[in-house]
Amino acid sequence: METITLVLILLFAVVVSGVVSRMLPWAIPRPLVQIAFGAVIGLIANWRVTLDPDIFFLLLLPPLLFLDGWRIPPEGLFRDGKTILELALGLVVFTVVGMGLFIHWMIPAMPLAVAFALAAVVSPTDPIAVSAIARRVPIPSRMMHILEGESLLNDASGLVCLRFAIAAALTGTFSIHDAALSFLWMAFGGIAVGAGLTWAVGRIKAWLSRRLGEDSGSQILISLLIPFGAYLIAEHLHCSGILAAVAAGLTMGFVEGSGKAMAVTRIRRATFWDVIQFTANGIVFVLLGEQLPMILSQASETVRLTGHHGPFWLALYVVAINLGLAGLRFLWVWLSFRLTQFGGGERGAGPNWRIVAAMSFAGVRGAITLAGVLTLPLAMGDGSPFPARELAIFLAMGVIVTSLVVASICLPWLLNGLEMPPEPSRQAEEDAARIRAAQAAITEIEKVQHDLAEGRSDADLYVAAAARIMEAYRQRIENRQGNVEANALGRHSEQVERDLRLAALKAERTQIFRMVRKRELGSDLARKLIREIDLLEARYAG
Template sequence: MNAAILVLALLLCVAVSAILVRVTRLPLPLTQIALGAAISVPDFGLHVDLEPHLFMLLFVPPLLFADGWRMPKREFFRLRERILALAFGLVLFTVVAVGYLVHWMIPALPLAACFALAAVLSPTDAVAVSALAGRAGIPKQLMYTLEGEALMNDASGLTAFNFAIAAAVTGAFSLTQASVSFAVVAAGGLGIGALLGWALGAFQQWLAGWNRVEAQGSIAMVLLLPFAAYLMAEELGVSGILAAVAAGMALNLKSAQRDPGAQTRIASTHIWSMIEYVLNGVIFVLLGLQLPDIVGKGLEYSYQDHGLAGPMRLIAYALAIAAALVLARLVWVWLLLHVTRLYAIWRGDDAPHLRPLPRRRRLFLATGLAGVRGAITLAGVLSVPFVLDDGTPFTGRNLMIFLATTVILISLLVAAIGLPLLLRGITVEDDPEAEEERNARLHACEAAIAAVGEAARRLDAQRGDADGAAPASDAAARLIANYELRIHGLREDQDTPQSVAARGRAELELRLVGIDAERRELTRLHRVEAINDTVYNDLLYELDVRESALRLRGRRAEA
């Protein structure tokens, strides 16, 4: 199929899924997967041969870069023990435990291939978890841990997968050499990504001293950064995935030291939001396109060779592997929590981030179900070579692809059903970010009052009107009154959080009603040609920015 038509078809599927999700009430990832599977039937004739290396280049770097950019750095460093233990320790534990289980169930599959299958199943997908949890939501501390884990375990899982595949292809493996190589690959990827992110941040800071530098040009350089970090790291033989993650985190840290301007921030936020939505949607549609071909043909061939027992055996294998992945995750999380608690007690640290996260059994089980597998697993397993070094076929390649694809589907379905049930009605600790936000707003308003008053006195002194008029002071008084009203409302939040929350929701709704009325009136004025297109578009843009800020505040309040 023509590449242009294919791209347009995938984008159309992503657009249609946004409508279907309101009708089906299914989580968005499952809706997109079902849509992809539906259009892959022979009558439609839309089939895609997924090229793993091209997939990794086009989709993985920008998504991981955006995750690294967005990941709260303070929480990442506070939770670093948990994140690294899940991203590296859990991957190794999964490779060994699940690898030996697969070899015990399927002795004909070589042990190295079993380890490779377990390794490619170890990366998780935090984006899918957030979407599958639905309205129940996930406690922020748990979500930060899952996001940090997903950032790192893509690299650790795929690196372990590559070592296992190399051992299966060549028949040789050295634990010492593999450990050293893994450390070099990880450190090299992190170093290259951090260096490139810091360099681009410094370059943008230098550009900020120029006048009239377009925001779009700066954003275009940022869009190219994840691909540059990934390609450079892969060319040097280190982890391109970790390079993309480190580039996002480093650029964010460097960018925090400068002010790129409101236009750049607004444009960057909208552009990255659209990129993430489209790329994630295309990934799940592509996954759906692969399902009928891989799963359907696998079951069909097994039925032809072994009768009804063949497909039943394959499904049993997939269910057993999916259950083993959840069990391995639960065991590791249980051990991690107890070790973390003992270490905190020994260190005398009772910080909130070191307390046991799943205080209740349901939250603990939700942590286990949150290990959803996604497109990284599919792209990795499809990269298994067809032949060994001696020219013989790779034993069990089709079986590995079938099992990995089926486990992805099982993990998605189980999480879609289980997570909302487990998280529904669960009580969590007070969100510390709410208090931080309130204090930040208070300090910002107080700083604004001081700055406005000082600027007004300076402007009036410069004017030096003979009649004693002080227009700047009059304008400042109105602005300061507005700020003081906001401070009064913020200070009330501390005493009556429930009533203030209800009042805040009502105020938000009324503000949105007012903005909608302003927009309708502007449209009427434009229709009768009382204002031209330029004035109309500029005023609409101001209203859109205000509405976006209000809706963002509303989403944060509901989180």
């Protein structure tokens, strides 16, 4: 009963923090509000959440990584693939080595392997936290795609480095040859498991749907089970469950590209995954805040591990680690952009410093960092406590909070009026796609109308209905063809029509609810009508 109550309290805190973050007049990111709520819970409650690292890792990471892989635009990955790989792989190794040596030099009481483990968990970035920070100053789309791709891959590479560092701390040995072979097996094995499982499930699901029909509930549940299945199978084979979840998400995007699922399934599934994403990320940050009072209460003992006496040394270490991370990231981003000619500078000139600075401050740490640091073992192989575990957790939490605060202040200022390198307009691509879709619809209507009306006495009804529908499609084609001025006028006309339709749909819904309250309409029929109106409104509002 206590566990259930705890879960409900955490969910309630996630909901309230979301409401409060929207009510605040300042652009305070939601993760900071959730951390604050968690801290309040930790202060006033007489219980503490004991987090089992393995369970925490299994329950929260696979669905988040799977969803990141599923929703990231593949064209963005291919277009800026070189930049993304440089940031996601090269920067992670650069950060782990550089920050690991720096942390060990700064805190000699922390063993080198533990310092590398801490560097590994603070190397991945969190695009969800970045989106929350920049919700009032939108991040340019291309920059966001790079950040998403980087986060998608550096989650896996950072956590794989973490596993090697933990193994070195437990065994006291490290072999580059064994590590390289292990990395290749973990990487390619994890990718194969995730991609293979998703492809196989997709084929089986499609076969069953063709023969037995499609059930939306089952389809949604299958999509939820895939990342957990990929993670567990990969871990059982001693591969990377993280990479398996990422690969499963990327493969899911291609599997679902066939468009065979019913429209209602896609709508419900998207809503379901939005809730999963919001809940999982919210719980992570609330738990972070809930753990803070306990970590701070042990600050004096943690300070003694470092050989100092004043608690201000912990704050100094957090600031130093954040400065080190920012410096390494700024240097790597500048070099990466200079090599790829991305950043707005002329060829031969340096990249635009505002773009480099914005990309550097956008390296916010969040859920992955917390989840990773909590997986540090509680004890060594001989039963002795894991060295400097509490100190590593405190520093990782400090990095998360500090990076969120600094980014919430600096990132909006840097993004305000920032111009990314020019990109070709996608309006022509959208117009061409809409025209070809409308032409296909007209062709199909003519065919179906002819088949349905043939030999019927009321064929005129089919002809008239088809003419009305085809006229709407022809109007759409006319609005998207012609010169630039005509296209702009056509799109403006569509916007006016969309606004009028939205107003009409809201009036319909209000009237139906009024009839239900007056008992002039049954609830079942009202629910059906409201759903139709809601779907139409979502179509026009989108």
